[in-house]
Amino acid sequence: MTVILGQTFTGISIGAVLLLIALGLSLTFGQMNVINMAHGEFIMAGAYTTYVLQKSISSAGISLLVALPVAFLVSGALGALLEWLLIRRLYLRPLDTLLVTWGVSLMLQQLARDIFGAPNVQTRAPDVLTGNITVIGGDDPLTFANSRLFILGLAVAAVVVLSLTLRLTSLGRRIRAVVQNRDLAEVSGISTSTVDRTAFFIGSGLAGVAGVALTLVGPIGPTMGTNVIIDAFLVIVVGGIGQLKGTVIVAFVLGVLQSVLEYSTTVSVAKVLVLVAIVAFLQWRPQGLYTLRTRSLV
Amino acid sequence: MSSGSSSSRILRRRFLAGGAALTAVVALSACGAKTDAAGTSSDKAAKIDVSGDTVKVGLLNSLSGTMAISEVTVRDSLKLAIAEINASGGVLGKQIKPISEDGASDWPTFAEKAQKLIREDGVAATFGCWTSASRKAVKPVFEKNKSLLFYPVQYEGLEESPYIFYTGATTNQQIVPGLDYLKSKGLKKIYLVGSDYVFPRTANKEIKAYAKANGMTIAGEDYAPLGSTEFSTIANKVKASKADAVFNTLNGDSNVAFFKEYKSAGLTAKTMPVVSVSIAEEEVKSIGTQYLAGQLTAWNYYQTTPGAANAKFVKAYKAKYGQDKPTSDPMEAAYTSVYLWKAMVEKAKSFDPEKVKAASDGITFEAPEGKVTVDGASQHVYKTARIGEIGTDGQIKEVWNSGKPIKPDPFLKGYSWASGLS
Numbered sequence: 001m002t003v004i005l006g007q008t009f010t011g012i013s014i015g016a017v018l019l020l021i022a023l024g025l026s027l028t029f030g031q032m033n034v035i036n037m038a039h040g041e042f043i044m045a046g047a048y049t050t051y052v053l054q055k056s057i058s059s060a061g062i063s064l065l066v067a068l069p070v071a072f073l074v075s076g077a078l079g080a081l082l083e084w085l086l087i088r089r090l091y092l093r094p095l096d097t098l099l100v101t102w103g104v105s106l107m108l109q110q111l112a113r114d115i116f117g118a119p120n121v122q123t124r125a126p127d128v129l130t131g132n133i134t135v136i137g138g139d140d141p142l143t144f145a146n147s148r149l150f151i152l153g154l155a156v157a158a159v160v161v162l163s164l165t166l167r168l169t170s171l172g173r174r175i176r177a178v179v180q181n182r183d184l185a186e187v188s189g190i191s192t193s194t195v196d197r198t199a200f201f202i203g204s205g206l207a208g209v210a211g212v213a214l215t216l217v218g219p220i221g222p223t224m225g226t227n228v229i230i231d232a233f234l235v236i237v238v239g240g241i242g243q244l245k246g247t248v249i250v251a252f253v254l255g256v257l258q259s260v261l262e263y264s265t266t267v268s269v270a271k272v273l274v275l276v277a278i279v280a281f282l283q284w285r286p287q288g289l290y291t292l293r294t295r296s297l298v
Numbered sequence: 299m300s301s302g303s304s305s306s307r308i309l310r311r312r313f314l315a316g317g318a319a320l321t322a323v324v325a326l327s328a329c330g331a332k333t334d335a336a337g338t339s340s341d342k343a344a345k346i347d348v349s350g351d352t353v354k355v356g357l358l359n360s361l362s363g364t365m366a367i368s369e370v371t372v373r374d375s376l377k378l379a380i381a382e383i384n385a386s387g388g389v390l391g392k393q394i395k396p397i398s399e400d401g402a403s404d405w406p407t408f409a410e411k412a413q414k415l416i417r418e419d420g421v422a423a424t425f426g427c428w429t430s431a432s433r434k435a436v437k438p439v440f441e442k443n444k445s446l447l448f449y450p451v452q453y454e455g456l457e458e459s460p461y462i463f464y465t466g467a468t469t470n471q472q473i474v475p476g477l478d479y480l481k482s483k484g485l486k487k488i489y490l491v492g493s494d495y496v497f498p499r500t501a502n503k504e505i506k507a508y509a510k511a512n513g514m515t516i517a518g519e520d521y522a523p524l525g526s527t528e529f530s531t532i533a534n535k536v537k538a539s540k541a542d543a544v545f546n547t548l549n550g551d552s553n554v555a556f557f558k559e560y561k562s563a564g565l566t567a568k569t570m571p572v573v574s575v576s577i578a579e580e581e582v583k584s585i586g587t588q589y590l591a592g593q594l595t596a597w598n599y600y601q602t603t604p605g606a607a608n609a610k611f612v613k614a615y616k617a618k619y620g621q622d623k624p625t626s627d628p629m630e631a632a633y634t635s636v637y638l639w640k641a642m643v644e645k646a647k648s649f650d651p652e653k654v655k656a657a658s659d660g661i662t663f664e665a666p667e668g669k670v671t672v673d674g675a676s677q678h679v680y681k682t683a684r685i686g687e688i689g690t691d692g693q694i695k696e697v698w699n700s701g702k703p704i705k706p707d708p709f710l711k712g713y714s715w716a717s718g719l720s
Binding site: 006007010013014017113119120121122124127131132134141143145147148214216217218219221222227262263266267268271 | 363527530538
């Protein structure tokens with residue numbers, strides 16, 4: 001019983017990580033139809049921000065808390081810069097954004113390698129996050145890792161803030177208007193280019209937050225973004241483009257599926273089975289894939 | 299608008315398809331050319347460049363990618379040995395000129411770079427590789443070109459190559475002593491965790507055979523892809539298995555994620571010790587002692603190993619690379635391998651690989667780990683086994699050693715339980 005509960009928690013915590021890495025992408029890819037292959041490198045930028053801050057702030061707990069907003073700003077600024085330099089010229093050619101941002105992602109990886117060195121680095125987690133809490137005691141205790149609970153909380157908070165921003169603020173209304181009908185939004189007096197850049201800033205900033213969370217799980221390295229970007233795209237595509245709700249549900253479903261399969265088989269087999277399940281799902285419900293449209297056709 | 303863009307899209311698609319086909323043809327013909335070159339070269343040995351007053355050697359390590367955390371230190375250690383030898387007059391009157399190549403944690407890249415070092419640079423010998431996958435990838439290259447590789451890392455055994463000298467431990471000098479130690483402590487139910495490639499899979503096959511013959515049980519066996527950082531399920535499985543100990547053959551920085559998760563799951567060195575065979579001082583430093591204190595390692599050398607040769611090695615390394623840089627077993631084996639090569643060359647009075655090989659048997663060196671001797675028959679070395687415990691200061695303290703150098707037995711011929719392994 002504790003095994004099932006423990007494993008479910010593990011699945012949810014994997015889902016939380018997936019959700020965090022996919023959340024920003026759901027804004028830039030899902031809402032804006034930009035295939036940003038450099039999203040993974042914005043995650044990396046967030047992780048390295050944590051590393052840099054820890055070098056100057058000795059308390060691991062404080063540096064982690066400071067890293068969250070700073071990483072958001074750093075990755076967000078990188079995203080806005082990318083949008084301003086390249087992506088705004090490519091909104092009518094979504095497939096070209098794939099190639100261009102892939103090139104940018106390779107450049108950012110090399111930049112990280114030049115600045116921080118090729119070997120991966122690690123950060124210290126605050127002591128409170130290295131332990132665990134016992135949910136059910138006894139001979140066969142059920143424990144939840146504190147770092148995983150923290151990531152789960154972070155993911156939930158990010159989803160709530162993002163969805164409230166989209167729903168309740170004037171910025172959110174403008175973003176939704178531009179997504180639904182760019183031309184009409186433009187003639188209604190909305191500066192679509194400002195909205196685009198702001199949305200890109202937020203989406204990329206969320207990648208930075210995901211990067212901070214990933215430092216609690218594993219090492220920080222120039223290629224860490226490429227390791228997670230495929231998972232992020234899977235979550236978005238299966239969830240349905242432009243669907244925040246879909247992103248959330250699919251992240252947790254895939255997380256639990258992965259952990260259940262991993263428990264009963266092996267890591268590699270579980271990965272294969274998850275991919276098979278995704279392919280089967282997309283056969284049955286291809287909408288996720290086929291809603292990819294250019295803005296000119298909206 | 300839409301019809302215009304769709305027709306241009308079709309055009310572009312055609313162009314892309316044509317481009318792809320062209321690329322494929324070019325790639326195929328390039329491959330063909332490569333096979334030809336390799337084919338014609340297979341009969342004659344590579345030419346060693348000894349023009350002038352230098353001799354080149356290759357350093358082949360991952361300077362990027364998941365393995366860089368470990369392999370950069372090996373490269374630094376090789377450079378230290380080369381600098382020392384050059385300062386004392388070089389080899390056969392020639393200064394050693396190292397050519398460093400990055401294997402990039404990618405096995406095909408290793409093979410490509412090995413080929414480049416041998417055929418283009420004309421190196422007299424190459425030092426490096428870490429993972430068994432990279433060694434297996436370069437093995438045919440060295441054999442085909444009749445060039446020498448000195449491999450400095452412990453590995454799973456069951457291999458011999460006429461052109462490779464293995465200066466790290468083979469199974470009976472590391473894994474078997476590690477298992478003997480667990481057995482002597484009454485830890486009989488073992489969980490196996492490893493990276494999913496050659497070394498852990500083969501090592502675990504040997505561990506299972508050992509367990510069967512020694513009354514130990516295997517509580518479970520799990521592999522994660524190399525570079526994987528998601529270990530929560532494996533930690534849960536290990537915990538639920540109620541094993542006595544974990545035998546860890548994870549490589550590279552997967553260890554960081556594994557030990558973070560291990561601690562998060564509430565497992566400790568007291569409740570369930572982990573014996574690692576790929577974590578040395580450098581990795582301990584980057585994983586963090588808060589996750590590792592009290593855990594066990596099996597190696598042949600630690601920075602704390604006593605002796606004048608080690609004191610000199612540690613001092614020289616820190617002077618060159620920084621006081622905070624630790625020394626480790628693969629670094630020591632790499633450092634030693636350069637000196638062993640030098641001794642072989644001087645005994646052979648030649649850089650010719652065949653003559654160097656012929657001179658190798660019985661070559662000794664007062665290494666930082668103690669005296670090592672080359673076994674000419676297997677081209678492995680006699681090494682002392684050491685079990686260590688990781689301290690809170692990041693140093694590994696020896697808790698047991700074999701007393702004398704153990705004869706290398708890569709095929710485990712001396713163990714009846716290993717008869718079915720290959």
